[in-house]
Amino acid sequence: MKIVVLGAGVVGVTAAYYLQKxxxxxxxxxxxxGAGLETSFANGGQISPSQxxxxxxxxxxxxxxxxxxxxDAPLLYRMRLDPRLWIWSLxxxxxxxxxxFMANTVKNLRMSLYSRxxxxxxxLQTGIEYDFLEKGILQIYRNQKELDKAAKFNDALHKLGCDHQVLDADGVRALEPAYDSSPDKIIGGIYTEADESGDAFKFSQELAKYTTGQGVEFRYGEIIKSLNKAGAKIASVTTDKGTIEADTFIMSMGSYSPLFLRPLGINAPIQPVKGYSITVPxxxxxxxxxxxxxxxxHKLVFSRVGERMRVAGTAEFNGYDTEMNDGRVTSLRDLAQKLFPNAGDYEQTENWTGLRPMTPDGVPIIGSTPYENLFMNTGHGTLGWTMCASSGQLTADLVAxxxxxxxxSDVGLERF
Ligand SMILES: Cc1cc2nc3c(=O)[nH]c(=O)nc-3n(C[C@H](O)[C@H](O)[C@H](O)COP(=O)(O)OP(=O)(O)OC[C@H]3O[C@@H](n4cnc5c(N)ncnc54)[C@H](O)[C@@H]3O)c2cc1C
Structure with missing residues (x-):
């Protein structure tokens, strides 16, 4: 079957891998x-079923x-005259x-554990390298009440298959020696050993390279203009370079997906939510x-990606604006430097911003559409890197x- 995947972020590339297989x-x-150059470029790096x-x-x-x-709030909500944003917010x-909250957590956990x-x-199959670490994810706490509350919630996740350990301050320091030279007054943490981290951009690039070797065609530098329907099917996609016909189409355009679905009469409630990261050598x-x-x-994550430290976080509801807000990245840098003064060269940080494709329930949209040959694999919000493998495999299952x-059955468009 001839299949066109729309979008070469980490989600689209991984779907292409499974479809080619x-x-x-x-x-x-x-x-x-190239692959992974938008939201998948410099994210927090966490493969985090635990979150x-x-x-x-x-x-x-x-x-x-x-x-x-x-x-400087972790979440900035800029009110706009946009009824779609209001409906999304409600x-x-x-x-x-x-x-x-619990029902949506269960859906995401199921997909994330499968992905991990x-x-x-x-x-194993591809031999790709992407600075991945199998060292787990540690959630740190500075307040006993918050740690106890989190431990209770994590007990519920544990019953659903996500293991964790509760650590005191000594346990945290034994696990992560960076706290020995940190002035941060942590009192404990929750550690999920089986979680991972890695560079989603490198993964996208390497997997794209591997799948190219297996026969996948990547048409880079080509702007998608529209999807063209013919009765109950999608016949083709029009780009700035021409028209591509196929038997099946996969929507993986991240935050931009709803703009191309709307003319087809498909309402996919995805809002772009801007986040920032700094990468410190x-x-x-x-x-x-x-x-x-x-x-x-502080609503931040830290991941080691090779000889770099990635610090990511913050959320801004400000439409498709991708402008770098210097104040936001300066706050990120100052905070990281305060917590880990010896981590790296803070004068040489690389700043980045990207748009998370967020659904209102925080669950991605994977499944069929009213068009028999168009499938959804988008709206992964804060968890696109975590869930890229399961989404890709599940998309291939749907097509097959x-x-x-x-x-x-509960993560498709029907729930809206
Ligand atoms: C600050 C931050 C931290 C994050 N941290 C984590 C984390 O630690 N763990 C985690 O799991 N997730 C994290 N995420 C979320 C994760 O990065 C996203 O969910 C994921 O990258 C989405 O991938 P995607 O392939 O759906 O979208 P994208 O990577 O945005 O891919 C969509 C692709 O569509 C293409 N496209 C769009 N419009 C057109 C058009 N008209 N024509 C042609 N191509 C088009 C784009 O070029 C792009 O390559 C984070 C996000 C942010 C912003």
Whole structure:
């Protein structure tokens, strides 16, 4: 079957890998000059089933009110005259109930655990290198009440298959010696040993290279203009370079997906949510963590990617604006330097911003569409790197008409 994957982010490239393995003739189209150059470029690097919970959580409406008007807040919500944003926001708030939060966590955890289990197989089959570390993810706490609360929540995740250990401050320092030279007053942490970290950009590039060797065609530097329907099917995609016909199409254009689905009468509630990262060179320094860290107080993650430390976080609802806000990256850098002063050369940081493709319930959209040959593999929000392997495998299962290894009946478009 001839299949066109729309978008060469980490999600599209991984889907192409699985589709090619099934024997399809696969073409991937992307406007960039290579794979993984937009939101998959410099993310937090975490493969984190332990944090598969959505942003729409019971405490979030309160936090949003608390942060309102604060320019350095972890979440900035810029009100716009955009009814789609308002409807999305109401849906987001409706998902903040304890019941919906847990139901959405269960969906994400199922997909994330499956994804994490597939990664070693990809590494084995392809031999790709992407600075991955199998050193787990540590969530750190500075307040006993918060740690106890998190431990209780993690017990619930444990029952769903995500293991963890609760550590005291000594346990954290024994696990991550970077805390020996840090002035940070941590009191403990929650450690998930089986979680991983790695460079999603390198993974995308290397997997694209590998699949090219297997016969996948990557059409880079080609701007998708529209999808063209013919009755109940999609007949072709029009780009700035011409028209590409295929039997099947996979939508993996991240935050831009809804713009191309809307003319087809498909409503995919995905909002771009801007985040930032800094990447600090660590060569010649010995104070950077090697275990990937999540700092819930500051809403930041730290991952070691080769001889670099990635620090990522913050959320801005500001449409498709991708401008670098210098204040945001300066705050990231100052905070990282305060917590890990010996981590690296903070004068040489690389700054980055990207748009998370967020659904209101924080669960990606994987499944069929009203068009029999168009499939959704998008809307991965904060977890696209974590879930790229399962999403790719599940997309290939859908196309093949195979029964998937995990239930996907509740992650499709129908839920909206
Ligand atoms: C600050 C930050 C930290 C993050 N940290 C983590 C983390 O630690 N772990 C995790 O799992 N996830 C993390 N994420 C989320 C993760 O990065 C995303 O979910 C993931 O990159 C989405 O991948 P994607 O392939 O769907 O989208 P993208 O990577 O954006 O790919 C979409 C592709 O579509 C292409 N495209 C769009 N429009 C067109 C067009 N008209 N024509 C042609 N091509 C087009 C783009 O060029 C792009 O390559 C983070 C995100 C941010 C912003």
């Amino acid at each position: 099934d024997g399809h003739e696969v073409t991937v189209v992307d406007r960039q000059d 598969a919970y959505p942003w729409a959580a019971p405490e979030v409406p309160f936090l949003m009110l608390k942060w309102l008007g604060r320019n 849906r987001f708030l409706a998902n903040c109930t304890p019941g919906n 289990s597939l990664l070693p197989e990809i590494r 660590t060569a010649g320094h010995n104070g950077a963590p090697t275990v990937s860290l999540t700092d819930n107080d 008409g195979r029964t998937p290894s995990v239930d996907i």
